[in-house]
Amino acid sequence: MGNDVAPFILFPDDRFHAAAAPVAVDAALLQIGTDLLDAARAAQAYGLAAVHIGVLAPVAVVSIVPPPGREYRVLFNPRVIETGGDPVPGKEGSVSMPGIEVEITRPSFARIGFEDETSATVELELTGFPARVAQHEIDQVNGIFFLNRLSRLRREAAIKRYAKLTRRMG
Secondary structure, eight states: OOTTTTOOOSSSSSGGGGOOOOOOOOHHHHHHHHHHHHHHHHHHEEEEEGGGGTTOOEEEEEEOOOOOOOOOEEEEEEEEEEEEEEEEEEEETTTSSTTTTEEEEEEEEEEEEEEEETTTTTEEEHHHHHHHHHHHHHHHTTTTOGGGGOOOOHHHHHHHHHHHHHHHHO
């Protein structure tokens, strides 16, 4: 990882619970998109939201192909327009909570809307894993950390496991 890649902020951080309001796509937002894309590539993440690099902005990067491939799209002012299909459980984690993966059930289809680097409005239809990634990152742009999708008991258990892991790592 190069020195020019921003370090990830770690859970718990109040910024994970703050929603990023939509803003015009300008030079500053484009730079955040570039920084986020660099960070996603460096970490080999399937998706990232700007808050992961400590910036509260309506920007996410998602891979729109199934693993192990990576084909990134930078989403400015992203939103979920529609979800559907069967709810599917799947493992989710976060670069901001390393070592923790939990099973979260999400719809298998998502139609998302966003602006691209030219401010054009784009819609994408995603299924399977890419739909999960897009929903996860758009949640984060909206101030919904992935653990918020769990029952209180399962959320507390994951937080305890993470606390134990971080103590072990020093």
